[in-house]
Structures are given as structure tokens and as C-alpha cells.
Amino acid sequence: MAMSAHRPAPASPPVDEDTPRTIVARPSTGDRIFRAVLRGSGWSVFVITGLILVFLILRSAKAFKFMGLGFLTTQTWVIYNPQHFGIAAILPLGILIALIAMIIAVPAGIAIALYISEYSPLALRRPLVALIDLMAAIPSIIFGLWGLFFLEPRILGFDSWLGRHLGFIPFFRFRLSTSVESNYATSTFIAGVVVSLMVIPIVTSLSRQVFSQAPAGEREGAYALGATRWGMVRAVVLPFGRGGVIGACMLGLGRALGETIAVTLIIAPVFHFNFHVLETGGNSIASSIALDYSSFPDAGSMGLSALMAAGLVLFGMTLIVNTLGAIVIGRSRSGLATG
């Protein structure tokens, strides 16, 4: 780094005398049209995002007007008469699912990314990358089926184990009867575990890309100084990839917050906030929308407007999280390969 900063200084005086002619490119008409078309397509992403915001705001205005600030503080979700609804239960419950998912997915995703980029034998590397891509392409309905029929019966024992032996941690406290197995089913925890499996491929593939771009010179330098492989990873790869990993985790969080179908299939919806994650019942904004949408064929109904309002909150939240994540990733990327 220091070298490249110093090098131009001695060379600059002669260079100054022949400053290159500034080239003014004058694109032809064809090129101008071509660029305009491409620019329009690029900015269409902004148009779509804007349209989503506009229409969600338009459609949710009625619900916001009806509930006012109570929309943010009410825990119940009664959208038939008499209407009384708010996101004070479903929003934090959904965030809880996302947090559990992140607690599992971040270490696992980073570990898999490190294994693929640093430790795996070369012959395994491509199949593993393909496998992670495949994991990202497995539909959420399949995750839901798997979670409902395969994971849930098998994880109940682990749940009760957690509840009995780690119950002193407030999150794991279990206040229902421990002898009834179904008291552990359909819980926030199980939903979080399933969602974590959907976040892992996002964290893994983005982190792996950053890790694999760590400069070879610095890696070799670490080895030359006598570092073990783990020493090299800690000294070179992890600090280099920090920005990318943070961004990847934020995009993963955005995915976890918005996950719909797998959560809908697994949880039994409840409308009071409960942070004891092992107890039965949970909820999220996305799954509330998926469960309730069909009750409102009438475009102007209050219930639909309430769903749109909840959707607007979800969209705003994930958009902020994702955009921050994308900015962090973009920054770590722009310092690397391309200008």
C-alpha cells in the first residue's frame, strides 16, 4: 500500500509536461438511443420500488387513518367487525423468528463459506458451490414441508431438553406443561430453525465470494511468517472479508424477516407477544398476510387495508435493512476487483 502511494511522486514532474489530451467522446445517435434504453431499464428497478411504495401507501391509508398510532401499539389483530388491529405482536414475533434464524445462520454460513473457500480440497470446491446454489434454489414451500413433517417431530425432544436444562435463560423458559409434547410444537424456535436454513445459502455464497478475493500476496505473507492455516484466515481472510460478511448478514436478515410460506406452515398464529421462544405459537407479518389475504375479496375493505399497512411496514423495514446491507457489500466490492 505504502509503495504505491509513494511511487508516483518522483515520477510526476516529467509527466506533468505532457498531460494527455482530454478525449471528448461524442456518441452517435444510435448509441444515444441505445444508452437511453439501457438507462431506462436500469432505472426501472427504482420505478418498481417506487410503485410498490406508492400502492402500499395508497391502499393502507384507510387502516392507518382508522387506527392511528394505535396501529403500532395494538397487539390484537381483529380485522372483522369490530375492527381493532395493530402490529405490536406480529412485528416483534416476526423479528424474533428472524433473530433466531440469524443466530444459527450467521456462524454456520460463515463456517461453510470459510470451508469452501479456504479448507476444502479443490476437487470438492465446485460441487460444494453448486450445492449451496441449489440450497438457495430450494423453494420455501419445500423447506416448509420438510420443517413440518421431518424436522418438527424430531426437534421436539431437543426443544424439551433446552427447556428443561437451559430454562434459566429467560428466552428458553417454558411455562406450559412439559409433559404435553404438542406444547413444544409450532413454536417460534422451530420456525427460526427452518428459516435459518434458508438464510444460510445467502450468507454463505456472498461471504465466500468476498473470502475468495482476499489477496494471494497477503495470504502467502502470513504463511511465510509462520502462520498456520487458521492463523492466516484470522489475520488475512476474515479482516479482509469483514465488510462483505456484514453486508451478507444484513441481506440474510432481510430474507429472514420476509420469509412467508415456511413460517406460515410451521407456526400456529398467536397475537400476543411472547418471547419464550420454545412455547407453542408464533407469528410474523408475512405469514399474517398469507393467512388472511383470502378473506377480503372486496377492494375497499378495512381488513385488506390492514394487511396492506402491515405489508408496508414489512416492506419498509426490509428495504432499509437490505439497502444498508447492499451499500456495505458494494463498498467492500468496489475496493476490490472492478472500479
Add this chain to the structure above:
Amino acid sequence: MAAGTDITRAPATGPAGDPAADRPLRIRPVTAEGLLTIGGAAAAALALDWVLFERVLPFTGVLGFWVCWYVLFLLCYAGVAAFQWNGRAVRDKVVTVALATSGLLATALVIDQVGYTVVRGFTAVRRLSFFTQSMSDTGPLSPLTSGGVGHALVGTLEQITIATALSVPLGIAAALYLAEVGGPAARPVRTLVDAMTALPDVIAGLFILAFMVYTVGLPKSGFAAGLALAVTMLPIVTRASETVLRIVPGTLREAAYALGGSQWRTVLMVVLPTARSGLATAVVLGMARGIGETAPVLLVAGFARGYNWNPFNGWQTSLPLYIYNEVQSPELADHARAFGGGFALIALILVLFTIARRLGGGVPGELTRRQRRQIARQAAARGRTAR
């Protein structure tokens, strides 16, 4: 330490001209001691875990057993390794084993998910008419011998075709904007595309519901579902295509410009053909993602039990929607049908995935493509000389 002395010895004999002495030293990552240490630690952890679970502590549960076993295994491994190596080497080895298990775990999970769905789906799929029949003649209590996913397959294929036709041209054009035009104005576009790849899928459905269905007046239909899928696929296709376009060598573009090509001719005749296989991969991966989306379709496609070939008129079912509906029924036959639908869905995705791998040879634009082109060029040259 032994490796160090070997390395210094090798160049000393090398200049004598004996090529055999110049062979690079092979460092074996797998040694007998290493394997035995791992095996011993695993066995010790298993025994200790059994004693803890069955005799000492009141622990129960299969999953808890294996979680405890794994923690004990890492501890035992660290302990046994500490007898043989120094602290840094021990840490290195423990981390290596822990990371390798994570890779193994991911593999096992994917195989388990795909395998479980396929195996359970087999009960329904064994009867081949499952793929051609619809649910129109199947009541809630009908046995597994009636009903099928034919109508859902039709819906999925039509909807994904609509979504692809809409999102791919726009996505590739947006990717061209990011990769070929660029400039400071492109940066917010790229950021937003990245952010929208993780857009909650239900929002796309809600958007089409609010915009197309309730404002424009489009009926709930396969076309509306295709629109919602296009919204979710657009950022994915854009993102993947941009990565592919970026690795088109700049020298090719410069050569085209040097021959007097304008930008649009360069893009159409040089950049896009060069990136063709990678772009195809991006498109197919986007389709694989779109096919599995449930939430957007759920909100705007309606639900049909019978065939509906017309995506513009009437409600239509897609495969994920079919599974979602069947799985919520309490009947076991319906659950079997849901897994049958899962079988069909996974089969579709695996087919698309294999196509993507074949076309792009891995991550879009990895070496294989260039190798393949090189081979083709050599073959062409050979053909010319033969003639």
C-alpha cells in the same frame, strides 16, 4: 519443521540438472496420526456422551444427544491433539475439523431435504397419471388413486413463461446498463438491485394485488401471478447477468471499438454473444427461483382444482400453491399428494439446475467456458487444415 528442511534441500540439488530432484515437495494434509486422533476423539466422545446421557445426567432426546456428542468430540479432539502438537497447531486442527463438519452438515441438509421430499413423494408419483390428472374429480376424502398435479404443472409452466418473458429482457438490459454504461448514476441502481434480491416474496404479491388487481382491474389469474413472479425474478436476473457481463474481457470490447464499432453494435455483436452461455445460466437460475415462489402466486392467482389453460382468464394453480393447499388438509392422502407435488417441483428445479450447470459450467463465467471456446477454436483450426 521437517517440511522446512526438505524445502531448503530441494533447490540445493536442483541446479545439478536432475529433474527428479526438482519435484515439488508434496505436503500431505491427511496423515495417519491425524486420522487416528479424529477417530479416537470421536469414539471417546461417543462413550462419554453415552455415560452422561444414560447414567449421570437426566438428559434425553436424540438431537440433544448428537449436539452434546459433537461438543464433546471437539473438546476430546482438542485434548488429544494437545498431547501431540503445540497450541497453535491444535487450534488450527480443531478449527479445520469444525469447518469441515459445517460443510458436511450443509451437504447432509440439502440431500436430506431433497431426499425426504422425493422419497415421501414417491407414494403418490408411482401412479403416472398423477402427472396428468387434475383435482377436479377428487373429493376431500378420495383415496390417493385419484387426483394429480396436471393442472398445477400447466399453471406453473405458463406463469413462469410469462414471468421469464417479462423479466429477462428488462433484467438483461438493466444488467447491460450497470456493466456497459455504468458511471456514478449506476451505483444507486446496483445498490437497489442488490437490496431487492432479498425482497420479501409476499410483498410482490401484495403489490400486484394492490396495483393490478384492485386498481387496474385485472382479474386474479395466471397472468397476474406471472407479473408478481416477474417482480421477484427481475432483481435476481439482473444481478446474475451483471456478474456475467463483467467478466467479458475488456480487450474484446476495445477490439470492437478499434474496428470502428459503435457501442450498441459492440454490445449486440461482441459482448452479448461472448456472455451467452453465462447469461443463459443466469436466466435459468432466475427461473428456478421463480418456479418455487409460493407467496406471490398465493395472493393473485386464485386457486383452481381443475385444468385452466388460459392464463388471462380464470383462477389458476401452480405447483407450490397446490402443495400449500394439500398440506393444510388433515387427510393423509392429501399429504401424500403434497409430497407428490413436491417431487414434481424438485424434479423441475433439478432439471433447470442441471441445464444451468451444463450451459454455464458452474458459477457464471468460470474458466470452463473459456476452455470450451478454446477447444472449439482448436477443432475449427484442425478442420481447416484437414481440408
